[in-house]
Amino acid sequence: MDNQENIAVKTNKLTRKFGDFIATDELTLEVKKGEIFGFLGANGAGKTTAMRMLCGLLKPSSGEATVAGFDVYKQAEKIKKNIGYMSQKFSLYEDLKVKENIELYGGIYGLSRKEIKEKTKHIIDDLNMKSVENKLVAEIPLGWKQKLAFSVAQIHDPKIIFLDEPTGGVDPLTRRQFWNGIYASADRGLTIFVTTHYMDEAEYCNRVSIMVDGKVKALGTPRALKDEYKVGSMDDVFTELARGTSTK
Amino acid sequence: MLKGLILKEFRHIMRDPRTLLILFGMPLLQLLLFGFALSTEIKDAPIAVLDQSKDAQSYALQSKLFSSGYFKLEQKLINAKQIEKSFETGKVKMALVIPPQFGYQLNHGKHVQVQLIVDASDINTGITLRNYAENIIRDYQNQENPTERPFMQIVPKIRMIFNPGLASVYSFVPGVSALVLILISSMLTSVTIAREKELGTMEVISISPLKKHHIVIGKVIPYLGLSLLNAIIIIIVGVWVFDMPMKGNIFILLLECLLYVLVALALGVLISIRANTQQEAMFTSLLSMMLPTLLLSGFLFPVESMPWVLQQISKIIPATYFIEVIKSIMIKGGGFELVWKPTLVLAFMAFVLISISIKSLKTRID
Amino acid sequence: MAAIEVHQISKSFGETKAVKDMSFNVNDGELFGLIGPDGAGKTTLIKILVTLQKPDSGSAKVDGQDVVSGYHHIRNIIGYMPGKFALYQDLSIEENMSFFADIFGTKIEEQMELMGDIYKQIEPFKKRKAGQLSGGMKQKLALCCALIHKPKILVLDEPTTGVDAVSRREFWDMLSHIKKQGISILVSTPYMDEAARCDRIALVQEGSIIALDTPKGIIKDFAHPIFGIKGDNNYHLIEELKNMPGLRSLYPSGEYAHLVMDDKNQSSEEIKNYAAAKTHQKIEIEPIEADIEDCFIEMMQHG
Numbered sequence: 001m002d003n004q005e006n007i008a009v010k011t012n013k014l015t016r017k018f019g020d021f022i023a024t025d026e027l028t029l030e031v032k033k034g035e036i037f038g039f040l041g042a043n044g045a046g047k048t049t050a051m052r053m054l055c056g057l058l059k060p061s062s063g064e065a066t067v068a069g070f071d072v073y074k075q076a077e078k079i080k081k082n083i084g085y086m087s088q089k090f091s092l093y094e095d096l097k098v099k100e101n102i103e104l105y106g107g108i109y110g111l112s113r114k115e116i117k118e119k120t121k122h123i124i125d126d127l128n129m130k131s132v133e134n135k136l137v138a139e140i141p142l143g144w145k146q147k148l149a150f151s152v153a154q155i156h157d158p159k160i161i162f163l164d165e166p167t168g169g170v171d172p173l174t175r176r177q178f179w180n181g182i183y184a185s186a187d188r189g190l191t192i193f194v195t196t197h198y199m200d201e202a203e204y205c206n207r208v209s210i211m212v213d214g215k216v217k218a219l220g221t222p223r224a225l226k227d228e229y230k231v232g233s234m235d236d237v238f239t240e241l242a243r244g245t246s247t248k
Numbered sequence: 249m250l251k252g253l254i255l256k257e258f259r260h261i262m263r264d265p266r267t268l269l270i271l272f273g274m275p276l277l278q279l280l281l282f283g284f285a286l287s288t289e290i291k292d293a294p295i296a297v298l299d300q301s302k303d304a305q306s307y308a309l310q311s312k313l314f315s316s317g318y319f320k321l322e323q324k325l326i327n328a329k330q331i332e333k334s335f336e337t338g339k340v341k342m343a344l345v346i347p348p349q350f351g352y353q354l355n356h357g358k359h360v361q362v363q364l365i366v367d368a369s370d371i372n373t374g375i376t377l378r379n380y381a382e383n384i385i386r387d388y389q390n391q392e393n394p395t396e397r398p399f400m401q402i403v404p405k406i407r408m409i410f411n412p413g414l415a416s417v418y419s420f421v422p423g424v425s426a427l428v429l430i431l432i433s434s435m436l437t438s439v440t441i442a443r444e445k446e447l448g449t450m451e452v453i454s455i456s457p458l459k460k461h462h463i464v465i466g467k468v469i470p471y472l473g474l475s476l477l478n479a480i481i482i483i484i485v486g487v488w489v490f491d492m493p494m495k496g497n498i499f500i501l502l503l504e505c506l507l508y509v510l511v512a513l514a515l516g517v518l519i520s521i522r523a524n525t526q527q528e529a530m531f532t533s534l535l536s537m538m539l540p541t542l543l544l545s546g547f548l549f550p551v552e553s554m555p556w557v558l559q560q561i562s563k564i565i566p567a568t569y570f571i572e573v574i575k576s577i578m579i580k581g582g583g584f585e586l587v588w589k590p591t592l593v594l595a596f597m598a599f600v601l602i603s604i605s606i607k608s609l610k611t612r613i614d
Numbered sequence: 615m616a617a618i619e620v621h622q623i624s625k626s627f628g629e630t631k632a633v634k635d636m637s638f639n640v641n642d643g644e645l646f647g648l649i650g651p652d653g654a655g656k657t658t659l660i661k662i663l664v665t666l667q668k669p670d671s672g673s674a675k676v677d678g679q680d681v682v683s684g685y686h687h688i689r690n691i692i693g694y695m696p697g698k699f700a701l702y703q704d705l706s707i708e709e710n711m712s713f714f715a716d717i718f719g720t721k722i723e724e725q726m727e728l729m730g731d732i733y734k735q736i737e738p739f740k741k742r743k744a745g746q747l748s749g750g751m752k753q754k755l756a757l758c759c760a761l762i763h764k765p766k767i768l769v770l771d772e773p774t775t776g777v778d779a780v781s782r783r784e785f786w787d788m789l790s791h792i793k794k795q796g797i798s799i800l801v802s803t804p805y806m807d808e809a810a811r812c813d814r815i816a817l818v819q820e821g822s823i824i825a826l827d828t829p830k831g832i833i834k835d836f837a838h839p840i841f842g843i844k845g846d847n848n849y850h851l852i853e854e855l856k857n858m859p860g861l862r863s864l865y866p867s868g869e870y871a872h873l874v875m876d877d878k879n880q881s882s883e884e885i886k887n888y889a890a891a892k893t894h895q896k897i898e899i900e901p902i903e904a905d906i907e908d909c910f911i912e913m914m915q916h917g
Contacts, residue, residue: 041778044749171910
């Protein structure tokens with residue numbers, strides 16, 4: 001058993017109901033520190049609900065969960081300070097400049113003026129965005145936006161970062177560059193919790209879980225899951241598990 | 249094809265409580281809000297007095313005024329310059345000016361003029377105050393000189409300030425009706441078309457075999473019915489709650505409402521061509537309809553006293569004609585012989601605007 | 615006759631050139647894929663072809679009719695499914711369908727042969743409002759609505775975006791089925807793995823077509839040796855190998871990173887030896903066949 005220090009996310013029978021509908025049904029999993037954890041599932045399988053509970057945005061109906069060591073029931077505010085969140089659609093303000101977006105998020109997370117200045121410079125240098133720092137986010141290419149959003153989501157040095165379909169619609173090269181960035185962050189000890197519809201991306205993860213109808217149906221390394229289902233790719237594993245439920 | 253469009257539109261309306269609320273809640277709310285402002289009970293209205301004679305008679309007049317219960321003395325004035333000031337602070341609703349030698353003149357059987365200056369920004373209160381004060385003065389005079397005289401000895405000279413046009417329920421009901429109908433009708437069409445743009449269904453409709461006039465008419469007809477229903481509610485509230493007279497023919501009135509609403513709906517379609525989101529459509533409708541209707545239609549300010557340029561602008565505002573029509577029909581009891589001119593203008597506007605909206609509806613972008 | 619002929623189409627919005635001089639044909643009865651990332655110009659081109667927008671220059675014919683002058687004919691014979699499923703969220707499945715049937719001057723019952731199989735899957739929920747359907751069901755409903763007037767040509771703009779892998783697979787099965795009934799299909803997608811489901815594809819990037827062929831043809835044209843390589847930690851492995859002589863590109867791709875070399879005669883042994891000198895990782899390496907993404911990346915980097 002790992003000691004608590006090394007656990008970033010831990011849930012035990014975490015459940016959320018909406019009326020009669022059980023969106024997330026007894027979710028039990030552990031994500032280790034520095035791990036890239038792929039959170040997969042068909043549309044409507046309960047991923048979003050689970051993710052919102054873990055981010056402290058939604059109260060669970062029952063069960064337990066800690067994120068970065070904090071309880072999702074009582075310490076939602078502490079959780080929010082220790083996690084980063086990025087989705088392709090909502091992370092950046094299109095009508096603000098690149099620099100202004102960074103400064104805005106720095107401010108939101110309560111960084112000091114000096115820290116914001118340093119971070120802004122650091123991010124812009126790191127991403128090679130000096131030439132566009134004063135452009136509106138709406139004007140820069142999608143791939144750049146994504147990298148920027150990823151950096152901005154880490155501005156407050158969170159312990160865990162939640163990525164909700166971060167790579168939808170980008171070209172394959174940018175997508176890989178983006179994953180390289182994810183690897184680099186994980187290498188520095190950041191825990192990555194990611195959802196995706198690209199099954200090849202599932203293979204990049206250290207471990208994945210596959211949710212079907214609110215329940216985790218499979219959990220393990222991509223290699224182990226492929227061996228277990230005796231198939232060649234995560235795509236096949238996914239299809240094997242999710243088929244039959246999505247056709248209804 | 250048109251039937252399907254209209255059926256679909258009705259389904260949207262019936263399933264969206266928000267639309268229904270805007271549709272029927274807003275006019276009622278607006279009317280009642282105005283109505284509330286219109287019907288205030290008067291008690292202890294604060295007034296100022298400038299007594300320039302300070303004799304027994306002037307005191308007697310004042311004490312009669314204050315013992316009525318309608319007025320209370322807020323401020324004693326020393327000179328005429330203070331009158332304006334006392335109104336500006338808003339503390340005083342009316343000022344009474346008693347001239348020098350009031351008692352002397354009265355006792356010598358001469359005419360004497362007292363001045364009543366009334367704050368008419370709240371018109372209903374203003375008029376009521378004036379009437380009360382006039383009655384009390386008349387009472388006082390009868391009491392002093394019980395022998396009947398053929399003429400009034402004390403002549404109240406009345407000045408209504410802040411609202412010289414004396415807009416009253418006679419102008420508020422037609423004005424609010426004109427405002428509410430044009431706002432709601434234009435908003436409804438522009439918002440529903442913008443919603444289809446947001447959903448992406450506008451694209452599918454655009455490339456369907458539907459013609460542009462189908463699309464416009466399919467949007468206009470459902471809301472025409474609803475807006476007409478709205479007009480009826482407004483008229484009923486106006487007549488029952490606010491004692492607006494209804495002297496003319498109700499069918500002619502409804503026909504006029506129909507024309508006016510048609511103009512508004514066509515304007516809504518035109519707005520939606522520019523607006524890409526529901527929000528944009530809502531704000532554009534509000535801004536472009538509300539201010540001109542409120543300020544330039546003769547609703548709040550008499551057109552005759554406007555500068556020439558604004559007078560010309562008021563001539564292209566549909567509400568100008570609609571207000572004229574309502575007043576003629578409801579208050580004067582006129583029929584077509586009285587309203588054919590503004591009716592023609594409205595009909596012309598409706599025709600032109602609908603034609604333009606059909607023409608400018610884009611089913612493809614260059 | 616080709617179902618769709620695109621001849622040197624260009625379209626700009628202000629400074630942005632959305633479509634630059636694109637040309638291709640979609641043959642009769644073909645399932646043609648327009649494949650590329652967001653912002654590549656797919657949607658603009660599709661809007662021109664379905665007569666929602668006019669091109670700045672160039673010409674295009676759909677079913678033999680010019681998209682500018684013959685738009686009336688085209689609107690009668692195409693089925694179009696826009697990027698966001700264009701459905702009325704507050705209307706039920708049934709009501710949505712009867713509305714679209716009505717505006718195209720037909721009835722649901724008359725069109726069952728074409729969309730019957732798809733409709734059967736959503737029929738049990740026909741009273742449910744579109745807003746309450748899952749992504750996969752919305753997709754099916756939108757497809758039914760696009761097929762309702764039995765179009766000759768079906769144009770779909772990113773029908774699988776944001777939909778899970780299983781629903782995507784099912785959707786492509788449906789398209790194959792529709793194709794069998796003689797309908798020509800033009801479909802755009804950002805998912806490169808869907809390329810294999812098309813008869814022919816155009817890879818698009820920044821408004822231009824960078825490759826046009828059958829999926830197999832495009833892969834066959836990949837002229838460099840490509841290997842799958844795996845270590846204990848692929849991220850470290852990539853970092854350690856990125857300066858290897860003769861390396862064309864190296865990037866993560868699923869379980870194995872893909873490694874492309876310049877030299878046609880490159881052997882995996884040589885790479886293994888180089889890597890062994892550079893790293894202590896346990897390395898697996900083997901030659902593999904390129905996929906569409908490898909081709910796309912190659913063209914983006916060296917094209």
